Amino acid sequence: MPTNLRTCDLTDPLGIEATRPVLSWRLTGAATQTAYHVRVDGLWDSGAVESAGQRVVYGGAPLASRAAARWQVRTRDAAGRWSEWSEPARFELGLLEPGDWTASWITHPGWYDEGGDPRVGEGRPLPLLAGEFITAGRVTRARLYVAGLGVYVASLNGSPVTDAVLEPAYTDVTRRVAYAVHDVTALLREGRNALGLALGPGIAHVFPHQDRYMKFYGSKAAPKAIAQLEVRYADGSEERFRTDAGWLAGEGPTTRSHWYGGEDYDARLEPPGWDVPGADRSGWRPVVALPGATGTLRARACPPIRVTEELPAVEKLTATDGTPVFDVGTVIAGWAELRLDLPAGRYLRLVPGDQLDAFGRVIQSKPTTGAPIFNTYVTREGPQRWRPSFRYDGFRYVEVQGLPEQAGREALAGLVLRADNDVIGRFETSDPLINDIHRIIDRAVRGNMYSVLTDCPHREKLGWLEQTHLLFDVVAYNYDVAAYLRELLVTIAEAQTSDGLVPDIAPEYLVFDGAFRDDPNWGGAMVRIPWQMYRWYGDASALERHYDAMARYVGYLTGKADDGILRHGLGDWFGLDDTTQVPLVSTWGYWRAAGTLARAAVVLGRDDDAKRYRALTDAISAAFTGAFLKDGRFGGGGQASQVFALDMGVVPAELVPGALDELSAAVRAGEITVGEVALPALYQVLTRAGRHDALYGFATSTSHPSYGYQVRNGATALTEAWDGPTRGLSQNHYMLGAIDAWFYRGLGGIGQAPGSTGFRKLLIAPAAPGDLASVTARTATPYGEVGVAWQRADGAYELEVEVPPGSTAEVRLPDLGAARAPAAATAVGERAWEVPAGRWTFGARR
Incomplete structure (x- = not known):
């Protein structure tokens, strides 16, 4: 029987505005759907539709304000048997006019x-x-x-x-x-x-x-x-x-x-x-x-912000001057809640922050959290609880000035707030350091997942856009953000100016100057996110709704370009290599936007547009090569320049192996110099080339710069800079978290086959680098949960794969000895098999 019925990617929503909502479901068991039948009480009956699709647009008369309905679906399998009708789902429209x-x-x-x-x-x-x-x-x-x-x-x-x-x-x-x-x-x-x-x-x-x-x-x-x-x-x-x-x-x-x-x-x-x-x-x-x-x-057409965790203080500390300081154990975004029993009239000042100074006091400064930030509370008589109602803070520690000495650590708790998108990801390995890296990245994502994706929950609270698409996979592997990102796209589109510019932040509460308002790797979110949603969720509605805005933005960039080269922007933000030229980084962003728009045009059947934007993409590639290739190297010769060129496919074929070897050696040694724009591309380039050992070397490094350096120096959420715990700046910043996508796709092996959308056809290709002994990875796709678990010991390797109903998977084993596949698997290549929905065990032995 079909389960998990959703309307507009929400469960029983109230107040949607879609007059033709999208209805979707998942299957149980391992049966293959060959037809579906949807009925919406009193409004529409699809009849039997020959299709394996599990996402359908309501086909009745357009719905009006306040319309409420129950709907059900049944499906037919390959043997011609119809399921029972599903349990009913509900939806209700809001006020449309x-x-x-x-x-x-x-x-x-x-x-x-x-x-x-x-x-x-x-x-x-x-x-x-x-x-x-x-x-x-x-x-x-x-x-x-x-x-x-x-x-x-x-x-x-x-x-x-x-x-x-x-x-x-x-x-x-x-x-x-x-x-x-x-x-x-x-x-x-x-x-x-x-x-x-x-x-x-x-x-x-x-x-x-x-x-x-x-x-x-x-x-x-x-x-x-x-x-x-x-x-x-x-x-x-x-x-x-x-x-x-x-x-x-x-x-x-x-x-x-x-x-x-x-x-x-x-x-x-x-x-x-x-x-x-x-x-x-x-x-x-x-x-x-x-x-x-x-x-x-x-x-509002996405989950709201809610209290998602409650963290009682793990310790009440005392600064050298006697100030009580509460520690909730990890850097969070949300509310510090007082829980007291006091007489009326006591004045308390709560000072939140992510770090303590040498005297045990909370650190606040403009580059870290902003300063001064504090909440005040005057008590009434008796037992009482209080937290802010109209704002939130980023903190791990809270000074409570004016608190009686006898108050214990139970006097304060941290309430974690975030957009209440369902947690769908799980990732764990045999290496505690990698697990800690995943944990601090996820904590930073939570700390910035508000009604827009912010860059930090204290100093800025603004929706900087580069993270939304550069780290799309990091967020989407871990959280169900289908409805959330659709709403975010509306916000981004609303920020677009009449000349096509998409500013670096949305909503644009603050208008910045120069590159802080106009950078193609920030504004490019307008083009990239609709495409990423189509690939990830199999939903073309964002492409259809925002295609014109996407085209206006690419047109804006074209108008700013000089013979295919864009010369304005922020460059590879927070990079450690000052040889990376701003025009090189911006032109890569322009190329990426044009190429994405060409692919979107194909999906939407806009063939003339597709041809035109493919030609533009090729012209940008040629201009990039002509402007930046000198003596066999691109730009200033640094890592980011080579990464962008490799990603674009413009490195001369005879130079590719050497470029990959050089990049791999540096990454393996923990000598990364790229910034936040090049970092996701670096992981993708090395993953496509199968250089997982290099990425594993970086993942397990503890010297600066590395994630391990942050963990070893006390970070409980990913920080703004590689050396954030010792340098300062924001201690709750997810912009450098791109490696988490490699954890799922590289180590867990969870990806899509070329040409697949919505994970209809999975590509399960886990790497087993170094001495890593085991990995467990799970996430949810539109068709259900996909799971991978592998372990190795004493020369034996075993891989368990769970393929959700409605999907198939190509499974590729790493080269770890003679391979073993289940009887139901069909060989499709060397060490590669195709399997239908179900649970499957593969193995290898040296």
Whole structure:
């Protein structure tokens, strides 16, 4: 029976905006699907469709706002037998048109200025908004549609409406504000109810506070919110409650919140029961209701940010001056939560950071975390818990100044926040160092997986784009990001300028100058991500939606090029070799974007475009060779220059073996000089050439520069620089984490056969370099989980492969002796076999 039914790559989503949603499923067992039959209750019946596809576009009449449906699928196997109908899945559409909103944006009058003065409200406590309403019967269904600027927390009758936090998602709020839809049926009471909205400024309103760190300052919108509650009663009647001029506004206990600098909270100012029916709001004022402005509202179509881990402090330390410092054991991004029992009126200051100085105090500086960053809390009487509501920090250590000496380590815990994309990857080897490298890379990915992929969770919190495509595989092997990346692409497309430029960050809250705004290896995300999603998930919808934007960007680069050479950009960022020329790096990025667009055009049947962009790609290659090849070497002769040339395939054939030998020897010796742009290409070049021993040598190195150097010097998340733990800078930065893709693809052997999309045909080709004794790797594909586990000892090698239903696999064994394959395997080459779905064991012995 089909399982894991999903709509738009989400499980039972509420509030999608796709009027023809994509429906997908997985199979159980090892049977081959030859046909499917989908039915969407009362809306569409596909009938029997002869196809092995497990992803179909809803084919009924276009869906309207609020449409809700259950759907099921059954499949037929090769013997002609139909499965039972699957368990039903559900989906529901949101509000598709501005006219569907009858609610108004509202705010506190003290935070509103008709002329848009951003200074209005500063110095005042943050707003609380409340509205009461009466339900006239037994409620059978209730949906809350809600959004805010910059961050809101919604409650109904005193209870949170969701466990999602830091809502809404990062967007350019002048173009799109992400609203959420919540099923609040269980929270409603018959009779009087109350809806509450607590507001914070978030990144939409960063005010220049002189006592706090700020990456930038500026206001796109002061705090405000909109909410619409739609109720259906048991008798079939419906009623709507909304934010409007009848709501009241008060001042909350959060006296200040700054996206970068910190949050201040006075628990003594908490209005008791402010968000429950019948609360005393006699001192509150009528809200300001703002007209119109619902045209920018769009449903959030990916998982929200949630608390995904809770890490109690592992130790309470004491600095030399007596300051208590809590250690949660690893560098994280999220909240430090106080858990106390104290009298009222004690002032506490929480100072977060990733490292400690020689005196045991938290290190904060502009190049590391930014400074000063701190949160403050004034206690109320009795047991209490507190953490910020409208911002987050990056930290491992937290100074708590003003804490009574008797408070133990249980007084603080770390709450890890990230976009709640499902964890799908597992990687482990017999080498503890490699396991630790995988762990610190994954921790850094988690620390930067917010509503956009950020570069660090403290100093910047910005969506720098190069990581999104250069490290696509690192993220996708470990997390299900199909819906997440589709939403991210919308954000990137919205940042594109009228002349085709894609800026280096999206959303573009801060407009940088020169190469920090315009680099093809950053803006190239607009072209690369749709293609990577097609290859990884077998989903061409991103290519179709964003093809014109992709073409505009390549056209922009072409307009900037000088006879095929791009001369602007950041170069191979954080490289250790100053001979790598910026035009060489940028031209490689231009070549990559043009070649990707050519392949996208083929998929979309745009044959004329494909021919034109293939010609452009060839012209760039020729220009690259003409400009940078001198005396048998490219550019300044450094590693990055040779890596880019090898990746492009422009190194003369007679020079390729020598270039690979030279590169392999340096990598094996741990003498890497490339930066973050060339690093993924280096792994790919050496992997394609089968130089796994060289990569293994680097993976197990502990001298600088190396991942092992970071591990041995105490890194618990990947750092910004190779020598980050001893040099400083950000201690939570995943830009150098490209080796994790080689862990899965090289050591685990999990890849795709040429021409395959969505892992329909797997290529399982694990390497067994050096003295590595075992590897276990698993990830999820659109068809299900693929697993590889191999081990060797005493001259014997055994490989176990799990191929999900709907896929096949070509399995290639390393040359470790006489090979053994299962009887069901079909030989397709030397030491290579093809197998269908199932679990298979291969072996070799010297």
